[in-house]
Amino acid sequence: MRVIIEPDAAAVSNRAATRVADLIRRSPACVLGLPTGRTPLGFYAELVRRHREKGLSFSQVVTFSLDDYIGLPPHHSASWAAYMRRNLFDHVDIVPANTHLLEGGTEDLSGVCESYEAAIRKAGGIDLQILGIGPNGHIAFNEPGSSLGSRTRVKTLTPETLEANAPSFEDLDELPRLGITMGVGTVLEARSCLLLALGEEKALAVREMVEGPITAQVPASALQLHPDATTILDEGAASRLLRRHYYRDVEEAQGRLTRAAGTA
Ligand code: PGA
Numbered sequence: 001m002r003v004i005i006e007p008d009a010a011a012v013s014n015r016a017a018t019r020v021a022d023l024i025r026r027s028p029a030c031v032l033g034l035p036t037g038r039t040p041l042g043f044y045a046e047l048v049r050r051h052r053e054k055g056l057s058f059s060q061v062v063t064f065s066l067d068d069y070i071g072l073p074p075h076h077s078a079s080w081a082a083y084m085r086r087n088l089f090d091h092v093d094i095v096p097a098n099t100h101l102l103e104g105g106t107e108d109l110s111g112v113c114e115s116y117e118a119a120i121r122k123a124g125g126i127d128l129q130i131l132g133i134g135p136n137g138h139i140a141f142n143e144p145g146s147s148l149g150s151r152t153r154v155k156t157l158t159p160e161t162l163e164a165n166a167p168s169f170e171d172l173d174e175l176p177r178l179g180i181t182m183g184v185g186t187v188l189e190a191r192s193c194l195l196l197a198l199g200e201e202k203a204l205a206v207r208e209m210v211e212g213p214i215t216a217q218v219p220a221s222a223l224q225l226h227p228d229a230t231t232i233l234d235e236g237a238a239s240r241l242l243r244r245h246y247y248r249d250v251e252e253a254q255g256r257l258t259r260a261a262g263t264a
Contacts, residue, residue: 013042129190137218141179150183
């Protein structure tokens with residue numbers, strides 16, 4: 001896994017936005033997998049800025065949500081759809097029909113899961129899956145113990161995840177106990193994965209993801225199996241990595257090579 005350590009959250013957001021903007025410019029009809037949560041807020045704000053100030057167009061981009069809650073009223077502010085409209089979709093030229101949702105409000109949840117996998121296949125697969133990580137090592141709502149081959153399905157949320165997500169709910173009685181989520185196997189099929197993590201509260205999970213054994217107890221560790229997975233971290237999230245100095249050396253060496261190739 002490629003590990004990029006940036007000085008702060010703004011630099012992480014900027015670096016991730018550059019990766020996405022480069023992909024969209026190269027491949028305007030690319031397919032993105034998108035997360036919610038606190039971590040990507042600055043990243044979405046930076047994409048909106050680039051749309052407004054630099055003409056970055058989402059007019060052909062296709063998106064798939066990574067997960068959502070089950071049982072929330074459709075327009076609840078904590079739902080994936082509301083979050084994405086608020087933070088990205090309402091501010092760029094994306095076509096609503098190209099934004100795929102995991103709809104947790106219906107009764108036929110297994111049908112929703114199957115058609116979601118089919119829709120991803122029909123779109124030609126996900127080119128770039130953006131991810132966050134939970135303090136317990138989850139990716140999407142794949143909580144510890146999730147099969148590393150799992151597909152889109154319903155998951156019961158852990159007490160840690162409920163606690164972390166509680167601030168998005170004014171009324172805690174509304175906090176759903178179940179989520180609907182792409183599986184670890186679904187995530188691993190994306191052509192590239194990009195996981196963002198901010199702050200010391202993610203540092204242990206990040207170390208287990210990058211340097212620990214591959215285990216269903218830390219679903220993010222499955223990214224070690226992916227041929228093109230990158231994590232972009234701020235100093236806090238990188239603070240418990242045992243080889244963090246080496247990862248910096250790798251990036252510096254890579255930068256020198258790229259610059260040399262550019263001047264050759
Ligand atoms: P956060 O959530 O970005 O709000 O920390 C990440 C996650 O739980 O996957």
